[in-house]
Amino acid sequence: MDTVSIEVNTVAELAQAPAEYRDAAAKIVRSHAINELYGAQVFDEPAVAFAPTPYWKWLTCRVAMEEYGHHQRFFRLGQKMGIPEDAMVPGKTDKRPLSIFEFTMTSWEQFCVIKLLADMAEIIQVEDLMACSFRPLRDEAAKTMPEEKFHAGFGLRSCIELCRTAAGKRDVQAAIDALFPGMPAFFGQPHSKNNALYRKWGLKRSTNEAMRADYIERARVLVEDKLGLVLPAPA
Amino acid sequence: MPFDPAVVAAHADALHSQCWFDAAERPFSVGEEFALAELAPTIARVAQWGEARRIADDARGNAAYDADAHEAALLKARAQAVAGRDAVLEALSAIVDRGSEIFFAAAERALARAGLRDDELSRVAAGAAAEAVYRAALADAVTGREHRFVRVGACFAAGRWPLARIGTTLYVL
Numbered sequence: 001m002d003t004v005s006i007e008v009n010t011v012a013e014l015a016q017a018p019a020e021y022r023d024a025a026a027k028i029v030r031s032h033a034i035n036e037l038y039g040a041q042v043f044d045e046p047a048v049a050f051a052p053t054p055y056w057k058w059l060t061c062r063v064a065m066e067e068y069g070h071h072q073r074f075f076r077l078g079q080k081m082g083i084p085e086d087a088m089v090p091g092k093t094d095k096r097p098l099s100i101f102e103f104t105m106t107s108w109e110q111f112c113v114i115k116l117l118a119d120m121a122e123i124i125q126v127e128d129l130m131a132c133s134f135r136p137l138r139d140e141a142a143k144t145m146p147e148e149k150f151h152a153g154f155g156l157r158s159c160i161e162l163c164r165t166a167a168g169k170r171d172v173q174a175a176i177d178a179l180f181p182g183m184p185a186f187f188g189q190p191h192s193k194n195n196a197l198y199r200k201w202g203l204k205r206s207t208n209e210a211m212r213a214d215y216i217e218r219a220r221v222l223v224e225d226k227l228g229l230v231l232p233a234p235a
Numbered sequence: 236m237p238f239d240p241a242v243v244a245a246h247a248d249a250l251h252s253q254c255w256f257d258a259a260e261r262p263f264s265v266g267e268e269f270a271l272a273e274l275a276p277t278i279a280r281v282a283q284w285g286e287a288r289r290i291a292d293d294a295r296g297n298a299a300y301d302a303d304a305h306e307a308a309l310l311k312a313r314a315q316a317v318a319g320r321d322a323v324l325e326a327l328s329a330i331v332d333r334g335s336e337i338f339f340a341a342a343e344r345a346l347a348r349a350g351l352r353d354d355e356l357s358r359v360a361a362g363a364a365a366e367a368v369y370r371a372a373l374a375d376a377v378t379g380r381e382h383r384f385v386r387v388g389a390c391f392a393a394g395r396w397p398l399a400r401i402g403t404t405l406y407v408l
Contacts, residue, residue, distance in 0.1 A: 054300045054399055055291035055359055062362030065335050072332070150354060157355075 001200045009135045011080045021201045022081075025134045027194065028203060029078045030095065033088035037071035038097035039118070040064050041090070047111035056158075060111070063154065066147045073140045080136075099185055103178070109162055113175035115155025120218055121186040123148050124211050133202030156222060163227055173229045180219065181235040187212040238314035239376045240326040246372035247329040249392070255341035255364055258394030259284060259408045260349060267393065273386055274397070275405035284349050287398055288356060290406045291363075296399030307370045307384070310377050326376070330369045338364040360396060367391045 008017050014025065044064035051057040078088045086092040100118060105111055126148055129141035162168035188195060188208040198204035206214075216234065223231040260283060263271065271278045281290060290296075314323045338361035345360075346353055371388025379385075390397055396408040 049304075052297075053292045053294050054296050054363075055288060057300065058291070058359045058362035058366065059355065060362070061366050062339075062358040065331055065362070065365060068331065069335055150358070154355070 001196050003200055003202065006133050006202060007135070008133060011077075011136055014081060014134065014136075020197065021134075021203075024194070024197045024201055024203055025137065026078070026081055026083050028129070028198065029074050029081060029137060030083055030088050033071055033074035033078055034090050034093065034095060035098050035101070036067055036074060038090040038101050040067035040071065042101050043105055043111060043114050043118075046105060047108070050105075050108040050111055052108060056108075059154070063115070063151055066151070070144050070147070073144065077136055077140055100179075100182055103182065107171065107175070109168070109171040110175040110179065112155055112158040112162060113172060113179055115151050116159050116222060117155070117176070117180060117183055117219055118186070119148055119152040119155055120222065121183060121215055123152055124187075124215050124218070128204050128206050128211065131202075131205050137203070156226060159227055163229070169229070172227065176223055176229060177232050180223075180232050183219070184212045184216060184234040187215060238318040238323060238326075240318070240322065242376040243326040243372040244329065246368060246375065246388070247333050250330070250334050250337050250368070253392040254394040255338055255391060256345035256360060256394055256396060257341075259345050259396060263407075267395070270386070270393075271390065271405065271407060274383065274390070275400055275403060277404040279404050279406045281398060281406050281408040284346055284351055284353075284356065284408065287396065287408050288359070290398045291359065293399060293401060295401045299400035303370070303384075307373065310370075310373050310384075314373060314377050327369060327373060330372055331365060334365050334368060335361075338362075338368075363396060363398075364391050367397075 006017065006021065008014050008021070008025075014022055017025075044060065044067050048057050048060045048064070051060045075085070075088050079085065087095070090097050100121075103110075103114075105114065123145070126141045126145050130138055130145065132138040132141065159172050162172050190207075190209050192208050195204065195208045199207070216231075220231050223229050258267075263278075263280060268278070281287060311323065318326075339357060342357040342360035342364070343352075346357055367384070368388050368391060370384040371382075374382035374384035375388075387397055390407070398406045398408055400406075
C-alpha cells in the first residue's frame with residue numbers, strides 16, 4: 001500500500017482530512033482510551049491489595065491513578081474528535097479490550113511482571129505514536145511516555161528486588177511463564193489491514209510484525225540479561 | 236446518614252488551597268501535637284524524608300493499613316447502597332482527577348526543598364495523599380466530620396504525612 005504524506009496539526013484540521021484518515025485516527029484513540037482504563041481496572045487497582053507494605057500499596061495506588069490519567073487524556077482527545085463517550089469506555093462499548101487483560105492476576109509477583117512486560121509493550125506502541133501524522137495524538141503520546149517509562153522501571157526494580165531470594169525468583173519466573181506467551185498478541189495480527197491503513201496515513205510507522213519482534217528482543221534483555229531468568233517462547 | 240456528594244465536592248474544591256507536605260521534617264507545633272493525639276496514643280516524629288521509605292515499607296504497618304482499607308470498603312458500600320455505584324464513583328473521581336497533579340507536584344517540591352529528587356518517593360507520597368483525601372471525603376460524606384479518616388485527611392492537608400501505625404504508635408513525617 002502506498003503511503004500518503006499528510007500532517008494534521010489540530011482536531012479542527014482533522015475535519016478536512018479524508019474519511020479514511022479520520023476513521024483510522026479514531027480507531028487508535030478509541031483503542032488507547034479503552035485499554036488504558038481497562039488495564040487500570042483489572043491490574044493496577046486490584047494490585048493495591050497484593051502489595052506487601054503500605055509503601056508499595058501507595059506506589060501502586062499512584063500508578064493506577066496515572067494509568068487512569070492516560071485513559072483521561074485519550075478520552076478527552078476522543079471527545080474533541082467527536083467519538084461517542086460510550087465508545088471509549090470498557091463495558092459500555094462492544095469493542096473488547098486487548099486479550100492480555102483476560103489474564104487473572106492473583107499475586108504481587110504477577111503484578112510486578114505485568115508492569116515489567118506489559119508496560120514495555122505499551123512503551124513500544126507509544127514510541128510509534130510519537131512520530132504520528134496526527135499531531136494531537138503525537139502530543140498525548142509524548143505526555144504519556146515518561147509515566148509509562150516509570151511504570152516499566154518500577155516493574156524492573158520490583159522484580160529485581162523479588163529475585164533476591166530463591167522463592168522470589170521462582171515466583172517471578174512462574175509469573176513470566178504464565179504471562180509472556182500471550183504478550184506478543186498485544187501487537188495485533190501479522191499483515192493487519194488496520195495497521196496497513198495506519199502506516200499508509202503516517203499514523204503509525206511500524207508493522208505489527210516489526211513491533212512484535214522489537215518487543216520480544218527487549219523482553220529478552222529484561223528477563224534474561226537483567227533478571228537472569230528464562231524467557232519462554234511466545235504462543 | 237445519606238451519602239452527600241456536595242461534601243465530596245467541597246473536599247475536591249479545597250485541594251488547591253492546602254499545603255500538602257509543606258510541614259514535612261519540621262517539629263510539631265503544639266496545635267499539631269494536640270490534633271495528632273486524637274489519632275494514636277503515641278506519636279513519633281519522623282525527622283527526614285530519607286526515613287520515610289523505611290517506615291512505610293515496614294510490614295508491621297500492614298495491620299493498621301488493612302483495617303483502614305476494610306473500613307473504607309464498608310463506607311463505600313454504605314455510600315453505594317444509598318446513592319448508587321455510578322454517583323459515588325463520579326463524586327469521588329473528582330478527588331483523583333483534580334488531586335493527581337497537585338499531590339505529585341507538592342511532593343516533588345517538598346523533596347526538592349530537602350535537597351532530594353526521588354521520582355518513586357514522590358509517587359508514594361502522592362499516592363498516600365490521594366488515598367487519604369479520598370477516604371476523608373468518603374467518610375465525611377457518609378458519617379460526618381468526626382470520622383478518623385477526616386482527621387487523617389486534615390493531617391495531610393496541614394502538610395504532614397502519617398506514614399504508618401505500628402502498635403500504638405503513629406509515625407508522622
